[in-house]
Amino acid sequence: DADVTQTPRNRITKTGKRIMLECSQTKGHDRMYWYRQDPGLGLRLIYYSFDVKDINKGEISDGYSVSRQAQAKFSLSLESAIPNQTALYFCATSDLGKETQYFGPGTRLLVL
Amino acid sequence: KQEVTQIPAALSVPEGENLVLNCSFTDSAIYNLQWFRQDPGKGLTSLLLIQSSQREQTSGRLNASLDKSSGRSTLYIAASQPGDSATYLCAVNTGFQKLVFGTGTRLLVSP
Numbered sequence: 001d002a003d004v005t006q007t008p009r010n011r012i013t014k015t016g017k018r019i020m021l022e023c024s025q026t027k028g029h030d031r032m033y034w035y036r037q038d039p040g041l042g043l044r045l046i047y048y049s050f051d052v053k054d055i056n057k058g059e060i061s062d063g064y065s066v067s068r069q070a071q072a073k074f075s076l077s078l079e080s081a082i083p084n085q086t087a088l089y090f091c092a093t094s095d096l097g098k099e100t101q102y103f104g105p106g107t108r109l110l111v112l
Numbered sequence: 113k114q115e116v117t118q119i120p121a122a123l124s125v126p127e128g129e130n131l132v133l134n135c136s137f138t139d140s141a142i143y144n145l146q147w148f149r150q151d152p153g154k155g156l157t158s159l160l161l162i163q164s165s166q167r168e169q170t171s172g173r174l175n176a177s178l179d180k181s182s183g184r185s186t187l188y189i190a191a192s193q194p195g196d197s198a199t200y201l202c203a204v205n206t207g208f209q210k211l212v213f214g215t216g217t218r219l220l221v222s223p
Contacts, residue, residue, distance in 0.1 A: 004155070031209060042116070042201070042213040043156075050209075058210070090155060094209055099144055101211065103155030 003027045004104035006091050012110045013081050021076045021107050023091030031094045032074040033101065034058075034066060036087040043090065049074055050096075081111045114139045114206050118214035125192055126222050133187040133217045135202035140180050143205040147176050147187050150199040150216065159200075160187070192221045 004025045013019050023032065030051050035043040035058075045058030047066040055066060063085060067075045078085055088108050092101040115138045125131055135145070144163045148156040160169045160176040162185070168177040175188040185202055199218045203211040 033209075040215055042215040043203075043211075044213070045210060048209070092156075099205060099209065100146070100158045100161055101156075101209070102158070103148075105153065105155045 004091060004093055004102055006089075006104040006107050008107060009105065010108045012112065014112050015082055017081050019078050019081055019109075021078075021089055021091075021109070023074045023076070023104055025072050025091075025093045025102075025104075027093055027095070027102060028071075029093040029095045029102070030071065031096065032068065033092040033094075034064075034074070034076045035090045035092065036060070036085075037090060037106075038087050046076065078111075083111045085109065086111045114142075114204060114212045116202060116204055116212050116214035118200075118202060118217050120217060121215070122218040122220075124220045124222065127192060127194060129192050129221075130188070130190050131192055131219070133189070133200050133202075133219070135185040135187070135214055137183045137185075137204050137212075139206070140183055141206070142180065143207060145176075145178055145185050146203050146205070146211070147174075147185075148201040148203065150201055156201065189219075192219075194221050194223050197221050 033048045034046040037043045049068045065077045091104040094101045119134045146161045147159045162178040173190040178185045199216045201216045203213045
């Protein structure tokens with residue numbers, strides 16, 4: 001089984017809908033991250049969490065919220081989806097004191 | 113604001129060639145630099161991580177160098193294979209594990 005899983009893998013939604021993207025990890029890492037990837041822009045950090053009680057905004061947090069339900073779970077919500085949130089979303093994890101980040105397979109989101 | 117640029121955006125080579133991918137960054141105050149590989153439908157896989165105090169790292173046919181003062185890193189792939197076809201991303205760690213990514217180089221190695 002994959003160490004970092006994301007659900008759903010693909011999602012089509014309409015403008016104004018609330019949606020949640022979920023991330024789970026079995027690596028036992030404390031740190032978790034959400035990124036989005038857009039063509040020509042690379043990956044950009046949305047939110048990150050260093051433990052269950054620690055949530056921090058990244059470069060592009062507007063329009064998004066997150067929840068760290070447990071050490072292993074980190075969810076990203078779009079409260080009212082808009083078309084320019086169409087992108088590929090990645091979750092990642094890293095271990096305390098170690099810099100390598102491990103990525104999930106991504107969720108492809110299309111907002112109509 | 114840190115900006116990371118990768119050149120070329122795309123590269124096509126025949127199997128067996130040695131090749132170099134380039135990454136440049138605007139702010140030399142980095143903790144480390146990582147090279148990732150991205151395959152379609154899959155997440156990113158970390159290839160090499162170079163600490164700011166290091167000059168290079170090697171893993172198999174891959175060698176990454178870092179010149180922090182000039183804001184440059186290169187990824188050297190020796191004896192390229194079709195299985196090396198992927199998008200290669202570099203990312204700099206600006207502190208607190210916050211990565212700033214380049215836009216990637218899409219590599220195609222033809223048999």
